[in-house]
Amino acid sequence: MYLRNTWYVAARSGDIGRNLLAVKVLGEKIVVYREEGGAPVALEDACPHRKLPLSMGRLQGDAIVCGYHGLTFGRTGLCLGSPTQARIPSTAKVRSYPVVDRWGMLWIWMGEPALANESKILHIDNSDNPRWGLSHGGKMSCACNYLYLTDNLLDPSHVAWVHTTSFAASGTEDTPLQIKADDEGVIVSRWMKGREVPPYYAPLVKFDGLCDRLQHYEVRYPSIAINKSVFTPAGTGGDDQNLPDNAYVMVSYHFLTPIDDSHTLYNWMQNRNTDPDDADVSARTAAGAANAFEEDRLVLEAVHAGMANRTTPYLDLALDAGSLRFRKGLQALIDKEAAAHAAAA
Numbered sequence: 001m002y003l004r005n006t007w008y009v010a011a012r013s014g015d016i017g018r019n020l021l022a023v024k025v026l027g028e029k030i031v032v033y034r035e036e037g038g039a040p041v042a043l044e045d046a047c048p049h050r051k052l053p054l055s056m057g058r059l060q061g062d063a064i065v066c067g068y069h070g071l072t073f074g075r076t077g078l079c080l081g082s083p084t085q086a087r088i089p090s091t092a093k094v095r096s097y098p099v100v101d102r103w104g105m106l107w108i109w110m111g112e113p114a115l116a117n118e119s120k121i122l123h124i125d126n127s128d129n130p131r132w133g134l135s136h137g138g139k140m141s142c143a144c145n146y147l148y149l150t151d152n153l154l155d156p157s158h159v160a161w162v163h164t165t166s167f168a169a170s171g172t173e174d175t176p177l178q179i180k181a182d183d184e185g186v187i188v189s190r191w192m193k194g195r196e197v198p199p200y201y202a203p204l205v206k207f208d209g210l211c212d213r214l215q216h217y218e219v220r221y222p223s224i225a226i227n228k229s230v231f232t233p234a235g236t237g238g239d240d241q242n243l244p245d246n247a248y249v250m251v252s253y254h255f256l257t258p259i260d261d262s263h264t265l266y267n268w269m270q271n272r273n274t275d276p277d278d279a280d281v282s283a284r285t286a287a288g289a290a291n292a293f294e295e296d297r298l299v300l301e302a303v304h305a306g307m308a309n310r311t312t313p314y315l316d317l318a319l320d321a322g323s324l325r326f327r328k329g330l331q332a333l334i335d336k337e338a339a340a341h342a343a344a345a
């Protein structure tokens, strides 16, 4: 079961056009395309006649013509044409999903369409700040349940073993973690004081010498992770301090979309408080992140397989407290939504 009354990223906006793109979200097959004016459309990817995927049909104006017998459907999902007979059957309709382009992604609302509210799409802080730079990031598909990714993105410790050439530095193995939970999700964080700057960030920070470093790992329900890294000259960092002018801040946004129970679409982007117009910095940060997230993918796919096929017990460690809190909070939301849906039925 998934949380349904929420926005998920279905695809990159740039991947949607005047073609029929088949995607799968929460186990549902969906076809997406753009109308001639550019507006995105998402429909159930199954013709109601013989369930041929509509993505195997063709676009005619703003509508899809089924590739088997020509039933035609537009953005509402209602049948607009039935070439083989005069009367359009009243049951000839497919499900239509609300979709919105925002932040270079196509967001899809998987729940009750009447509840879709664009203002609930995550806001990217500093997106209009001229002093901040943006990397559009990347995407990949992971053969693991999305909750292994939310676990990972509430787990600052794993960088010490998984990202040895990028995010690891002394302190990442054993500095204690703080956990905060609220209605939006869970934050696991820690400051590490007087440490070296890790390799990924060393060419980016604007000061020399040791640093104080914040790892802020936040996941919002159901599956958007906000990962904030702050570096200040040693002795100037901490929750109780104002950040100095030469502090380096990078925020990575991770959009995790369950394709089904064992596959996840993973899109990310990053912004930073330096080098606003430096395409080379954007390209290097994106490439470094892509390498690191590939390291995560290998581990998490093997974790998914290992947990699915386990023959002996597993255990939790103290580092899992944040991710377990998140899983519990998300399950409560899913249960509440399902109960409300059942009561309304």
Ligand code: FES
Binding pocket: 047, 048, 049, 050, 051, 052, 066, 067, 068, 069, 070, 071
């Ligand atoms: S399967 Fe689509 S019209 Fe027959």
Ligand SMILES: [Fe+2]
Binding pocket: 152, 158, 159, 162, 163, 292, 293, 296
């Ligand atoms: Fe990682």
